Amino acid sequence: MPILWLFLIVIAIAAVGYVLGRSRALQSAGGDSRNLHSLPTFYGANVALKTVVPAFGLLIIWLLAQPLYVNSQISGMIPDTAIKEGSSHSLVMAEVRRTADGLDNAVAQGQIAETEARDAQADAADMTQRLKDAGQVVTSEITQPVLRAAQGYRVMTASGYKIMSIAVIVVAIAGAVFSLFQTHSEYRARNVVEQGIRILLLGAASIAILTTVGIVLSLVFNTWEFFKLYPATDFFFGKTWAPSFSGRGGSSSLGILPLLWGTFYISLVALLVAVPIGLFAAIYLSEYASPKVRAFAKPLLEVLAGIPTIVYGLFALLTVGPLLLSVFGDDGLGWMKAGTAVMTAGLVMGIMLIPFVSSLSDDIINAVPQAMRDGSYGLGATQSETIRQVVLPAALPGIVGAILLAASRAIGETMIVVLGAGAAARLSLNPFEAMTTVTAKIVSQLTGDADFASPEALVAFALGMTLFILTLGLNIFALYIVRKYREQYE
Amino acid sequence: MTDASMQTPETGRHSVSLTATDAHTRKRANAEKRFRAYGIAAIATGLFFLVVLFTSILSEGIPAFKRTVISVDFTLTEAQRTEAEGELFKTKAYSNLFIAALKSELDERGLNVAVDEAAIERLLGKVGGTIRTFYSDNPDKIGEPVAFDLTASSRVDGYFKGRVSRDTMQDSRFLQKSDLDLVDALEEAGIVKQAFNWPFITGADSGVDNPGGAGIGASVVGSFFMMLVVLGLSLPIGVAASIYLEEFAPQNRFTDLIEVNISNLAAVPSIVFGILGLAVFIQFMHLPQSAPLVGGLVLTLMTLPTIIISTRASLKAVPPSIRDAALGVGASKMQAVFHHVLPLAAPGILTGTIIGLAQALGETAPLLLIGMVGFVARGYPDGFLAGFTEPNSAMPAQIYTWAARADVGFYEKAWGGIIILLIFLLSMNIIAIILRRRFERRW
Numbered sequence: 001m002p003i004l005w006l007f008l009i010v011i012a013i014a015a016v017g018y019v020l021g022r023s024r025a026l027q028s029a030g031g032d033s034r035n036l037h038s039l040p041t042f043y044g045a046n047v048a049l050k051t052v053v054p055a056f057g058l059l060i061i062w063l064l065a066q067p068l069y070v071n072s073q074i075s076g077m078i079p080d081t082a083i084k085e086g087s088s089h090s091l092v093m094a095e096v097r098r099t100a101d102g103l104d105n106a107v108a109q110g111q112i113a114e115t116e117a118r119d120a121q122a123d124a125a126d127m128t129q130r131l132k133d134a135g136q137v138v139t140s141e142i143t144q145p146v147l148r149a150a151q152g153y154r155v156m157t158a159s160g161y162k163i164m165s166i167a168v169i170v171v172a173i174a175g176a177v178f179s180l181f182q183t184h185s186e187y188r189a190r191n192v193v194e195q196g197i198r199i200l201l202l203g204a205a206s207i208a209i210l211t212t213v214g215i216v217l218s219l220v221f222n223t224w225e226f227f228k229l230y231p232a233t234d235f236f237f238g239k240t241w242a243p244s245f246s247g248r249g250g251s252s253s254l255g256i257l258p259l260l261w262g263t264f265y266i267s268l269v270a271l272l273v274a275v276p277i278g279l280f281a282a283i284y285l286s287e288y289a290s291p292k293v294r295a296f297a298k299p300l301l302e303v304l305a306g307i308p309t310i311v312y313g314l315f316a317l318l319t320v321g322p323l324l325l326s327v328f329g330d331d332g333l334g335w336m337k338a339g340t341a342v343m344t345a346g347l348v349m350g351i352m353l354i355p356f357v358s359s360l361s362d363d364i365i366n367a368v369p370q371a372m373r374d375g376s377y378g379l380g381a382t383q384s385e386t387i388r389q390v391v392l393p394a395a396l397p398g399i400v401g402a403i404l405l406a407a408s409r410a411i412g413e414t415m416i417v418v419l420g421a422g423a424a425a426r427l428s429l430n431p432f433e434a435m436t437t438v439t440a441k442i443v444s445q446l447t448g449d450a451d452f453a454s455p456e457a458l459v460a461f462a463l464g465m466t467l468f469i470l471t472l473g474l475n476i477f478a479l480y481i482v483r484k485y486r487e488q489y490e
Numbered sequence: 491m492t493d494a495s496m497q498t499p500e501t502g503r504h505s506v507s508l509t510a511t512d513a514h515t516r517k518r519a520n521a522e523k524r525f526r527a528y529g530i531a532a533i534a535t536g537l538f539f540l541v542v543l544f545t546s547i548l549s550e551g552i553p554a555f556k557r558t559v560i561s562v563d564f565t566l567t568e569a570q571r572t573e574a575e576g577e578l579f580k581t582k583a584y585s586n587l588f589i590a591a592l593k594s595e596l597d598e599r600g601l602n603v604a605v606d607e608a609a610i611e612r613l614l615g616k617v618g619g620t621i622r623t624f625y626s627d628n629p630d631k632i633g634e635p636v637a638f639d640l641t642a643s644s645r646v647d648g649y650f651k652g653r654v655s656r657d658t659m660q661d662s663r664f665l666q667k668s669d670l671d672l673v674d675a676l677e678e679a680g681i682v683k684q685a686f687n688w689p690f691i692t693g694a695d696s697g698v699d700n701p702g703g704a705g706i707g708a709s710v711v712g713s714f715f716m717m718l719v720v721l722g723l724s725l726p727i728g729v730a731a732s733i734y735l736e737e738f739a740p741q742n743r744f745t746d747l748i749e750v751n752i753s754n755l756a757a758v759p760s761i762v763f764g765i766l767g768l769a770v771f772i773q774f775m776h777l778p779q780s781a782p783l784v785g786g787l788v789l790t791l792m793t794l795p796t797i798i799i800s801t802r803a804s805l806k807a808v809p810p811s812i813r814d815a816a817l818g819v820g821a822s823k824m825q826a827v828f829h830h831v832l833p834l835a836a837p838g839i840l841t842g843t844i845i846g847l848a849q850a851l852g853e854t855a856p857l858l859l860i861g862m863v864g865f866v867a868r869g870y871p872d873g874f875l876a877g878f879t880e881p882n883s884a885m886p887a888q889i890y891t892w893a894a895r896a897d898v899g900f901y902e903k904a905w906g907g908i909i910i911l912l913i914f915l916l917s918m919n920i921i922a923i924i925l926r927r928r929f930e931r932r933w
Contacts, residue, residue, distance in 0.1 A: 205730070382522045
């Protein structure tokens, strides 16, 4: 792993720079640190920072930019004639990369000599065989242009990394030397170091923005690709969801409506379970319960929130599903055909959301000022009358916000529906039928072997986009309500 | 109020004694009782679900920690080995030797059942291969008696755990009814035993038709490497971001933008982070698929908001007098924060980080999208660095893979995997609670 070594080398240069910077500063002050502008350690830190930051910045930018540059250079090498019928440029590029990886691995194992791997006269058929013998995963037949491109890819990548290593080390040494020359007793090392650290802290805080930008870009870009292959109106208003797995587009119908219906139906069932239980639990815990009961019941309920969703998924699939089937199935009422159904997933998701609703509502109910309760008691109202007619109306906006947050959680939940709700997309009102959701289909479309450029895989990004916008809208609305409500009583 | 009502006596209302409650008051008191009962019922329902959940996890999962073994004392002489190695079907020769040993042991105890090769293969898989590998690895054991503990097939295991019963089972190539007679005889002879299932804890995932051989060890290692990445990235980045936002950030639009982003990211569904990981780390940056490194990066982005929110809360809990005192004796703002505020907030930050890590450890959906599904966890990585880049799975993804398989034998493994996952989560949460109890300071 050469990048790790590069990393360690830069750190080592910085460490040496730290020691040198510190001693140089002390030397310039005649060995007495009182003559320095800053504490001696700041001079050392100044050198270390100026060594590490530019070098790592260059390293990261290079690592991001090099694949892009090499790809664009290599795709220019592939003639249009080399792209077979039904294939695309990106597929051929993937093949080139795979071949290059195969060559790298074979060289690393010693099955193929480096000179042979670079041999511009090498025969493609012969190389395919040798790669297969070396146990590398390659496509059935590597064509001549692909082999040439793969060889070019390897050479460019390898030399790129070599230049990168040299450049990073040079930048690190240059930074160290430059800052060592700056170091003298009058130099304001503390101000510079603190300003530098501040910028680094700001950079760390900006990662949140970068993540959002990354999410939006990756969704928008791929959704755009999808709509180029599949009409947007068919996606948004299509009533059937039937992706084909064999052909390349054309035969699939990818309408989102059945998925959205399944999502909403399951979330509705979940909220019907979670909201009454969660709300009453919150009311009891905040208004009635003695401190002892509260200290016992609240953490126990919150255990439900700490359990991973995969556990709930398995619980739905193997415990709740069969249980419901024995009551509502053919042996009982005859409404249910299989264990996986809207009811199964909704019920289990409701259990998962109970602590979510209850702890949010608990906070909100506690925020209602005691004076309002006291006023109500003073007029002779009982405790439950006070709660129903004073506390709950006052807390209502906040509770609505909490319910909306829970709804957004339910819409985005994946593992419970993947395991508990079934795989068939249908528009039906029967809660005992299997339905599927947006999130479940994202998983199933992206975990198969489908090619990334096909509409069947790209549709997952359009689904993700829909999900993202939906949950984002709900969250912003809910947070707005909650914040507005909080301000009212603060 | 009472005085007022006494001075204006209403003759009609006083027909009932003052000490008895009238109908209206009774109604109100009953409504009060009902309302209270609803609350108690709600809490009881919640706790009931919790109990049901844990009972089903424990009752279904504990059998995964037991396995059925067939232990036979077996001695291979040098002559037998040379003879077996000379045959055309070498493993068959070994398994014939094994069957002979088994038979003599059964005869010794006076049990007479038919033992044929096909039945042994259904019960134990390819015994010959296992024995041959053992002796070629340990040639010094030739001539000595060796006690072999061979794992029985998952159907036989199911017979002992009640999953397979004589009445309902169908003859198949995996198990036939006649085999159960042999199993019963072997049990009577004490050859079939139940033992602790170490291979489940240390092993790797197996093929789709071999639930008995599946283990969770490799994916625990995958999770471990992922958590190293998450800890190594999200702790420094999260703390740095919180310090900036809490201590240095000026009130401006850029700061607001960051704050809004953090609170929204905390509520973005985890699967969206999986899409981000797939598109950015795998499609765009060409990082290796199914690698714990990529999984760790995705989970880092996912846990950052959690860690930032809890870190900011613990920084906020440090009273301003600490900062003022530091600034008063001449510290710079940076020194006040790093030398005084941060150490005082450290226990809270650690607690928040551990809880964030526990959350990340249980996350499944994003991992499925970047290819960390269970069946890639076929073995342990070759070394420490390879652990980050070699394809591997993680505990929850492995559990999902088992739950999605058709063979019922895998369900037991999935429940067992959940017990192990919950043990990890429980210990992390207990550490967090202990840290909080021990070091939390009330100002």
